[in-house]
Amino acid sequence: MRNARLIARLDVKGPNLIKGIHLEGLRVIGDPQEYARRYYEQGADELIYIDIVASLYGRNSLHDIVSRAARDIFVPLTVGGGIRSVDDVRAMLRAGADKCAINTAALRRPELITEVAQVFGAQCMVLGVEAKRTGPGKWECFTDNGREFTGIDAVEWCRRGYEAGAGEILLTSVDQEGTRKGFDTALIEEVSKVVPIPIIASGGMGSTAHMVDAYEHGADAIAIADMLHYGRATLPEIRAAALEAEMGVRQDVEVA
Template identity: 55%
Template sequence: MEAAPQRIYPELSAGNMNIRLIARLDVKLQHLIKGVQMEGWRKMGNPGERAKLYYHQGADELLYMDVVASLYERNNLTDIVREVAQEAFVPITVGGGIGDLKSAKQLLDVGADKVAVNTAATKRPAILQEISDTYGSQAMVLSIEAKRLPQGGWEAMTDNGRNHTGLDVVRWAVKGAELGAGEILITSIDRDGTMKGMDTELIEAVTREVDIPVIASGGAAVGTHATEAVRSGATAVAFAKALHSDSTDFGKLRQELQRVGIPVRTPKKVVVGV
């Protein structure tokens, strides 16, 4: 199977050590949604238009997650990704319902640069290596939903925190890297949608054991939260609810990180309120 053509982003090359600021867009049946701890979802707007807005604000990447894809056993974001990829020239990652090479190819063919796999990988870890071998590790993101355990540590969950896997998050992250994942998206279920800050202990525990980039997600609302995640080892930070509710934007976030000396990309043009 031939690899899908890749879009090239010189400013965001592998050798660039800038911290990446990512817009995360969770989608349910064509609606941008957001909840708290992956429950109580509310509609937050149009996922295509919001992505374009974040691109013009200076987002380094866009992350789309189809939150009901595993339920329906297919990803429904192809039309949205195709539309956004024609106007937003930053890397696009898409997750949800990706269980084989065919489903990965469908998304890469319409403009996605990476695919994020969670549920299918916990059931058949070989899918990580298959996608990595076919399209390159840079296109393979292991998505992990982490739930803190009362006795300590975290369990990897699936289906938006509904289903238990019995997998230890840190050990699963290490295994995923060994199987060819080029990046790990670690989402704290406990902090998701709270806008009260990220689980820095979780971020530290994962980044300490893997040598591939880690995207931290869950709880970020202001630049201080991103700073804490970066200092805990994250190389990228995903924002969702704070963006969708217009309580911040990428211009403000980038300025806050620059103020404390964290290296971030300087967009050629940042437009707020497009």
């Protein structure tokens, strides 16, 4: 049985942890460090930080947040938002990140995927994909956190990203994000048919049944935001529900 990772996703704007709906309509939740530490203590398998306005304003406020997190959080940290170059990736890794998620800059210049994979290894190069349904069985890529439409087919882009050297795909459904109505499982299934690398399903988890559904449709990792940030469930509860449903997850977690 394959083990899926339970990942806490923290979207950040400036110094704040925020949460939106369809990647918009943002609400401030609190201090990202406080939440990140809690999720680590509760046994998160990984953390993802996304600076949701970095591409838009051409800046990144994540360095400080990440280097604070890396001081006492000993699980992998993925960081995305506004990363445009090999040097940006290097700076993020120096700050304490393990992997970088790249969306906008990769769509503008796909060679960046290969450059990052060659310098730091494919395991470091996470392709961030924001997909919006445009018809039955059809999705297109968005950039700048769901704001800019590119006209590029999302499933085809995942395949190209894999061929260019991406080691993992962070697959966010813009339609489902923040709705608590479940993941876009058709999207997960289509992407898992065309790439042999791990897929992180993101956007829409409102219940543990949604997580199991995404896993059964091919997700290798589940990004959880809303449910955790608003305290609708804790990671130990979510993990217990996964085990109950015979979904493969890490079992040795001791909750501090």
